[in-house]
Amino acid sequence: MPDHDNSSRTVTVPTCDHGPVTVWEPDWCTGSETEHQPGGYRVDITHASPDYEFTVSTSRGTPVVLRACFEHRPFTECPPGHAPFINVEMDGDWHPHSSNDLRRLSDSLMAHADRLRELADRLDGLTNAFDGTKETTRAAADPKKGRSD
Numbered sequence: 001m002p003d004h005d006n007s008s009r010t011v012t013v014p015t016c017d018h019g020p021v022t023v024w025e026p027d028w029c030t031g032s033e034t035e036h037q038p039g040g041y042r043v044d045i046t047h048a049s050p051d052y053e054f055t056v057s058t059s060r061g062t063p064v065v066l067r068a069c070f071e072h073r074p075f076t077e078c079p080p081g082h083a084p085f086i087n088v089e090m091d092g093d094w095h096p097h098s099s100n101d102l103r104r105l106s107d108s109l110m111a112h113a114d115r116l117r118e119l120a121d122r123l124d125g126l127t128n129a130f131d132g133t134k135e136t137t138r139a140a141a142d143p144k145k146g147r148s149d
Contacts, residue, residue, distance in 0.1 A: 047072040
């Protein structure tokens with residue numbers, strides 16, 4: 001996603017504790033009712049981008065492995081604080097990530113990919129051994145194949 005000058009775009013959100021609150025709105029924000037819910041608390045104002053879905057191809061379709069989106073909570077007192085961050089959904093829960101956190105996640109995923117390749121190599125060995133066992137079993141079951149008269 002390219003960087004943009006977001007400084008001219010604002011949104012006014014009616015809140016129950018601070019009245020109308022005008023905030024800068026990043027161009028990646030979807031601006032949906034869930035992010036800018038009228039009548040909520042100011043601390044709950046959230047900017048969120050559309051989800052980026054990370055999928056894999058399988059023999060049964062293309063499942064989503066994880067999702068990520070940009071998020072910004074300008075009035076929060078909770079971590080990760082006021083700066084924009086990436087929220088990553090894994091195993092049904094969302095986990096906030098800084099840029100360094102994302103790099104560590106990427107490194108972990110690369111390590112998992114290496115481990116999957118090791119498992120694929122092991123599966124090749126198991127499959128080859130299984131195929132060899134099947135041929136031996138067939139030959140033993142068919143006495144004509146095993147004889148060389």
